[in-house]
Amino acid sequence: MPVSGRRHRALTEDNARLLEENGRLLRDLATATAKLEARDELIQTLSARPQAQPVKPLGVGYVPAADLRASESARAILVDRLELLQNANMSLREVAA
Structure with a gap:
């Protein structure tokens, strides 16, 4: 075409x-x-x-620095989450009141 x-x-x-x-x-x-x-x-x-990773000290009371840092990071994350949950709980209580 x-x-x-x-x-x-x-x-x-x-x-x-x-x-x-x-x-x-x-x-x-x-x-x-x-x-x-x-x-x-x-x-x-x-x-x-693996879901559970036990910390095995290499000596009496010794925890490897990497495990300690990971533990501190996890603790900080849990604290933040706990604060968020507590704030949400308080908000719900205020709304319900």
């Missing part, structure tokens, strides 16, 4: 624009897929770890 020069130029421009958009969408899809795969890998890694 014959096409006029202007129509051909418009179709060529539309095709170029669609190809660019398709390339952008493919890059976005690749990025999203990579993020999902990384998340799934992290979940599998965390799921494979």
Whole structure:
């Protein structure tokens, strides 16, 4: 089917624009897929770890520094969560009153 020069130029421009958009969408899809795969890998890694990790002192009263830091970090996180729960509990009590 014959096409006029202007129509051909418009179709060529539309095709170029669609190809660019398709390339952008493919890059976005690749990025999203990579993020999902990384998340799934992290979940599998965390799921494979033993749930209870006992601290075994190497000597009398000795706790490795890495374990101590991890314990302090965990304690800080728990304190923050406890404060959030207490604040939420107080808010509920105020609303109920």
